[in-house]
Amino acid sequence: MSFAMGSSGRWLAACVMLWSCQAMAQTTAPVAPQTSAASAATAQEIPFAPAHDTIITTQSAPNAWGGERTGNEPTLSDRVVSYTIDADLDAAKHAVTGTEHMTWRNRSDREVHSVYFHLYLNAFQNEGSTFFTERKVLTAHGSSRGNAELEKGQWGWVRLQSVQQNGTPVTWSFVHPDGGPSTDETVVRIDLAQPVPAGGTLALDIDFLSQLPRVVERTGWWGDFNLVGQWFPKIGVLELPGERGATEVRWNVHEFHFESEFYADFGLYDVHLTVPSDYTVGAVGKLQGTPEQKNGKTTYHFVQGDVHDFAWVAAKGFKTMDGTYEGPGSPKVAVRVIYPAEYEASAAPTLKSTIDALGYFSRTLGAYPYETVTAVIPPYNADEAGGMEYPTFFTSEGYKVVEPDTAYQMLSDFVNIHEFGHGYFYGILASNEFEEPILDEGLNEYWDNRMLRERKQDLVLATPFTKSLGITPRISGFAFERATATLFHPADPLAQNSWDRLSGTSYGTVYSRTATAMHDLEERLGRPALEKAFKLYYQRWHFRHPSVADFRAALIDSSGNAKDVDAIFNEYVYGTAFIDDKVADIDSYEVQPQAGVTWKDGKQTEVDAEELDKQIDKQRSDWEKAHKDAKPGAPGPFPWHSTVTVTRDGASAPELLRVTFEDGTHEDVTWNDDRRWARFEFVKPSKVVSAELDPDQHDLLDRGRLNNSQTTEPDGAASRRWTADAAALMQSISALLTTL
Structure with a gap:
């Protein structure tokens, strides 16, 4: 996802929601969801991954997910699943009728009697979903994206019309692996007619209907624009012991949370998309052959292996801009930008930054392995569909004017680089x-x-x-x-x-x-x-x-x-x-001869304080006569002893302390231990006039950098600079918000 973030009538709303759900279930699900004691017991044979204790501190086994890929395997990934999907878009209703043939390999050492699927679009069917219930809480305590309000006729959902295993109808029921509300329907358990043996393969044929929501987050429609993401029934991940902290075979199949994104097995996607012929289409993967036209509609065929999701766009009146990338170890990559006419200014910058990102990520991590990258710029009022990633396919942001050296160019470049980068960290x-x-x-x-x-x-x-x-x-x-x-x-x-x-x-x-x-x-x-x-x-x-x-x-x-x-x-x-180190004090004094008694070679010598003062005065006077042209701050007749005290309020971090002396010289010392405070002493011809921790700003985790330095004399330059910078920043942000 992009870096951009971000009662009265409740009883009546609940009644309406319940009536709507019942009505939809009666009209769209010929095989109604069922729950039985037997199927509930079967579901417990393989547990769910924890809902809350999810922080992993133990590394995976070397053979996790089949072991490290060497490049000599027949496919890039160990393909666990395959989807063959035929989808037909009703552009007027923003609905997709789909048939799905899915095969899935049981990697575990036991029979599987039930499988679990994500129905992500059901997050947007009513306010009783896990997504919407969490949104109320999290947005009340901070900003986030996904805040669009859905009105009548704008909700979205996915309905299972039928599910068959080898021609035999099977039943399903909604489950809540994370303990979410009973009204959430984003995870469904399918009870199989025949169990899948260890190492065996499951084949399911699924008919479904996906109703896109008005764009609320990542997916949906606006006008004649349809961004179709998380739209088909998608099987969860069966994890084995030694994989991502698992100690037993378990289903990792979380509900669609407000802030969460996705997780799925690698596989092969073979998808036919039928849309009105005057719509522009782009999708995950590579277009196969020439699109076929019939009765005012066109069918596009996309195939992509070794990915774990499939998304697409169908938009009327959109344009395309094409380019290519060629780099060591990569196939020739076709790069396409799909954009509305209103954001034509963003097309070329998006193409360039995407190609640049292909080069950088290929060089610094690994060669890009796919033949395509598609970037989609959503239209005005569909911003929530922007800044989202899918394998070989991402959505960006558009601007009517993209002038060099402005925030619009910066935002365009950063979003494109970020969303393409997901192709590595999320995708590969x-x-x-x-x-x-x-x-x-x-x-x-x-x-x-x-x-x-x-x-x-x-x-x-x-x-x-x-x-x-x-x-x-x-x-x-x-x-x-x-x-x-x-x-x-x-x-x-x-x-x-x-x-x-x-x-x-x-x-x-x-x-x-x-x-x-x-x-x-x-x-x-x-x-x-x-x-x-x-x-x-x-x-x-x-x-x-x-x-x-x-x-x-x-x-x-x-x-x-x-x-x-x-x-x-x-x-x-x-x-x-957190880190919060600071310079607490600077203390200096001249190192002058001391009054008192000393012993040398068995003889006692006493220095009288009054006589010593006269001696010091004479020594200072003689020095001044001999150095009439000495500049302020130059070394004097006596050296200086300076002490710099640093303190620590947070976690320890290796720090460099740069100490500057009155004669313009400086000395660097390191503070790299667990002490809560430390004193550093210097005997030099000049006294210390300033000290700064981390002068080169290596430790950005330090939460309060303004206390990292101190001077012995007031210096308004820093405060004037910060004030000027802050004023310029606020002026620019104000102007930016006004013109967006």
């Missing part, structure tokens, strides 16, 4: 977005910012209006991530799942706080070492399903630096720690 690595959004949203956000840094591309906050005033504020990508990472009060560990969050804002920090934590880990390990570790992570886990623990193991194995990796993971990935 296929992490579980339900349980571990850090591995997708977080790591992708970090890698996107590395690409921007390599391109020397800051986040520009200027609009054409502010540029006309000579105001072009900008901020580096990582500085922006730090500013939005809520470092002062992190509510949840980064490794937490997507739904057990304090708020939508807390979920949002998965993006920014992960990017910040990975930036700081990069600073500790070194950029080359960190990039090498990510390449190892990708090599081990591409076309498999890694966990956070697997990612941690790859970092340690590659870098050999368990100390720094564990520090980041224990405190930020698995914890809610």
